[in-house]
Amino acid sequence: MQIPPPFEYERATSIDHAIALLDRLGPEARLVAGGHSLLPMMKLRLARPEHLIDINDLDMAYVRVEGGEIRIGAMTRHRELLESAVAAEHYAIFGEAERVIADPIVRNRGTVGGSLCQADPSEDLSAVMSALGATVVLRSKNGERTVAAREFHLGPYETAVQPGEIVTEIRVPIRNRTGSAYQKVERRAGDWAIAASGVFVSLDAGTISDCGIGLTAVGVEHFCAPAAEDALRGQAPTEANIVAAAQLAADASNPSSDQRGPADYKRHLANELTARALRRAIARAQGGS
Amino acid sequence: MTVTEVPTSAGGNPIGFGRMLRKEDARFLRGQGHYIDDMDMPGMLHGAILRSPVAHAYIKSIDTSAAEAHPKVKAVITGATLETLGLAWVPTLSYDTAAVLATDKVRFQGQEVAFVIAEDKYSARDALELIDVEYEILPPVVDAKKALDPGAPVIRTDKEGKTDNHIFDWEAGDEAKCDAAFAKADVIVSQDMLYPRVHPSPMETCGAVALMDKVTGQLTIWCTSQAPHAHRTIYALVAGLPEQKIRVVTNDIGGGFGNKVGIYSGYVLAIVGSIVTGKPVKWVEDRSEHLMSTAFARDYHMHGEIAATKEGKILGVRVNVLADHGCFNGTAQPTKFPAGFFHIFTGSYDYEAAHCKVTGVYTNKAPGGVAYACSFRITEAVYLVERLVDCLADEMKIDPAQLRLQNLLRAEQFPYTTPTGWEYDSGNYGPTLLEAMRIAGYDELRAEQRGRRERRAAGDTSEPLMGIGLSFFTEGVGAGPRKHMDILGLGMADGAELRVHPTGKAQLRLSCISQGQGHQTTFAQIVAQELGIPPEDVEVIQGDTDNTPFGLGTYGSRSTPVSGGAAAIVARRVRDKARVVAAAALECSPDDLEWKLGRWQVKGDPEKGKTIQEIAMLSHSSLELPDGVEGHLDGTCVYNPPNLTYPFGAYICVTDVDPGTGEVKVRRFIAVDDCGPRINPMIVEGQVHGGLADGVGMALMQVIAFDEEGNNLGGSFMDYLLPTSMECPSWELGETITPSPHHPLGVKGVGESATVGSPPAVVNSVLDAIQVRHADMPLTPAQVWRAMQGNPFRTDLAIT
């Protein structure tokens, strides 16, 4: 058994209580949601928070439609997003990504908010939210603010979350005539991505009116490939355009070699998986969903 | 061996061989297993090991004062403490020495440097951070291929006069004869291949609780040992403790796979800790410690060559091996064989000659090498020959099944002596391969593959690539004979003791120890078969050296071949004794009795007879017994196997490979095993299932690589991947039955067969799919993709 250093534990009863605890306990306190990123780091003694503030009792687990957006509570478990009919109705990408995040045990506890806040450079939902142009809602004693998903991640394990702030919700705009898809390659079920690409494509009268391309584990900034998106907008959804955009996505990547694979392979995957995701998303958009 | 006549017990179980649920499972499934970390004792203290963060460095100083000042710390032990006890360095199972705690230098990342004993495990871990070690970093030897370079850093400076990293040179076979066979060959194919370093990773890590009773001088060690008796003797020899006062107890073990054969620093430190504190001391390592410091497996860099005539008759095989043993030569195998049983690499084929040379080297990596169900390196041997045969088939454009069928040993050649000196006891290989091909539908599979290749050539890329891979393996398991096989001078023979109590219930005491193999069931069935009593009535007692006969334990698939032989013979001795008692009770001569369905009965008068239960009571009663029979119903025996048993099998793996991503899906896996008669077919199938999953893991994902600084890149389950059910197809099993002529039950070992036989089938299948001659394991998506680009990488080093 791996054993963490000593820490104190508080259980928050409301969002305001959590914020008050964050304020009182200061920078050495950490929120714990599903704990599937934080606790392993503590056990490896890579993270040493003095206090844990448990937010599992907070009323932040939901997936619902409001104001033309899908609203996902920060404490929504991976499994809840995976099984959400509301999410599936609008975006296939949620189910496709969630199905390949970790394993059922982790998905039962790990949360959407925790995933984004962990900001692991191989994290899947960051690519999904970046592709979808989602917005992250944060609260502190000074009130609420929103940050675009593409501005939320500042770098590996770094986010826009300020001291005393808690992520409460993620908002995803609902789009018409849109298809989405997620493509991931892993060494084994339950492993982190070697590379993954998630996209949405909206069609209007035979052309791509809007699209989003998110990538993870390949070192693209903010988990997205804007040049590839720009190249597709206003174009016909042809194979040639797909291939060109996929190449731009690969060009935007800057992967590093590690035991999951060498950089050249990951760059190849950025291309291959983006092309596959685009083909699927376009087929879905054409299918009318 | 007739299995058909087996009667059943009141519980519905076979009295003898046959399918029955495992007796131990009710306990395991209810969470009532008793593993090392379940141990608790009054006043028990907890130990934790400080480990080296670097691969190679001088230790300049160790300051333990802050740790000692921790309010819950009872003692801190360093290499210097151990030096005063003469225990800093101990002998390994391969006649080398290994440091219990580093004294002069650290030699691998994760090496034991200090031991903290505290009131609880949290404080012990916290105190590790208070120890201040000053290291002077040295360049490490990471790449085994550079270990013998002139000027390479010398790792074993502790050995006087040592100026290089060479451990041993060893060879087997006839080099001149082999060269002659190669000289007349029409085709020679050579291939470099690595069987990379992998780790067995049993579910339970290693651990121990030690208690030195100061009053009685009795030392008790509860630990995760696959060889409790050997451990006891080694403790006596190494530490000079009186052997009659040492008791080693192994309760349930959560998997071993050869990883738990040796003695680890943690065990010794728990003992020293108890001597120092006078309290029981528990040490249990965590997963990363386990992966980084305990016995790994393989790490063989092989250069193989195979020679054949233009008709496809294989003439010979030769191989050069560079063996990476890590920083101490601590391989756990019969001591006379520095490369284990690797020289069985001629496999299942008939050739004129074969030859191998093995050179062992030190590197700045954890010690080990023989583990993970390898049958003492037969895994490496089978991989080598099965890859070479496929390379030859590829070169000659012959179907690999055809090439194998053409060259397999024929039934009439058994018993067969191989060019490297093994005597295969029995075999009938052709039908086994044909059975696997029948189950697979081999010809249909090849037709499907041709269809896919044609469609792809015509531009349709919608289907994945398809591969069909075969392997045929011959194993040699069940070491001894003691004349040839020993560990540190302890001959590999095993004892058994059987007592039948007055009510006819029996206790069987064995030297081997189950780690999940189902010994409670298999050995009870052996006694049931021989005595005609229900297996439920036979308690199998293992793992406590005070309560079981001497023997070398469970690894190398040796329990059924060796202890199974002992159990059968001791039961037959008891049965013979029962005959005399029955004759006395029936007032006839023992010669007038015959053994029928669990009963001694009068020949020609089956009404008159006695069951073992009746005889058991009579043996303990006031019945007048003939001279020479002392009463009671028990027996002992030591079984010294006359030879190894040689199980074999034919495996076929079908894969789909996505050429765009390099992802491999094992679509089907057919395994036909021949391990002689099956005592409990369900248990045999379970062993095969586990081994096949191991094989998929090794072929596709498992590896412990090191970066250039000697950092272990497989030190957690995030980095060291074990296969899950998602990677395993529904296994398709078959069997043929060729009994061992020399085993009392005709049975052969099977525990490691599938682990040994399956990796080459998977690799051959993937390479068949991508039509590439060779790429080293593990065939991760990255490696497959790179192999398709003609640029596979070295899997023992960091990927760059």
Ligand SMILES: Cc1cc2nc3c(=O)[nH]c(=O)nc-3n(C[C@H](O)[C@H](O)[C@H](O)COP(=O)(O)OP(=O)(O)OC[C@H]3O[C@@H](n4cnc5c(N)ncnc54)[C@H](O)[C@@H]3O)c2cc1C
């Ligand atoms: C075996 C395993 C495999 C995995 N595989 C994958 C994978 O394939 N793909 C993938 O993307 N992920 C994977 N993960 C990561 C998993 O998805 C994350 O652990 C999990 O989703 C993070 O959420 P959590 O609720 O567990 O976060 P926690 O561990 O509780 O917290 C993570 C961090 O976020 C902070 N935090 C949490 N909630 C909030 C909030 N509401 N506001 C502000 N800060 C907050 C915490 O303080 C902490 O710093 C894997 C994890 C494991 C253990």
